[in-house]
Amino acid sequence: MIALTQEKREELVSSLTIYIRTTETAIKAGLATEEDLFNLEVRKIALASLIAEPVMVNEDFHDAASGIIDGRFHRCGRSVTLEKVGIYEQEKMHPVYLSPPVPEIKLPSAELIKEVFLANGFKEKVQIDGSNDLNMYVYDAVLALFERLNGWGE
Structure with a gap:
């Protein structure tokens, strides 16, 4: 997987979104080829990777009973809002993705x-x-x- 700058990521997301919308319109009109259908699926996968958000955040890889689900921190059956979790606790958390996101390169200002x-x-x-x-x-x-x-x- 390659890393991207935020600007390049935004550019790709915009281009992929337009391409996907255009191809879906062509499919509805009956104008899409087999190659268009394949490219549509590949571009949907690429877009999903570019905009991936964590589905939960584990506090620690050793503690599968804790994490963040739907914006709430869960530990051993207890649930609190993320704001109530201390800074130290938040620093130990690791995002969990369904598919890995494209890494981002941060250029220094x-x-x-x-x-x-x-x-x-x-x-x-x-x-x-x-x-x-x-x-x-x-x-x-x-x-x-x-x-x-x-x-x-x-």
């Missing part, structure tokens, strides 16, 4: 890049426009690293 590099000894320099900032090659290098690690542009 320019602010985060700047914060991390300044915290690690990089210095701001006066830029052409007179502002103080890291050199642009720092931002470009970080994004190039993400591209290389994820096989983009190959």
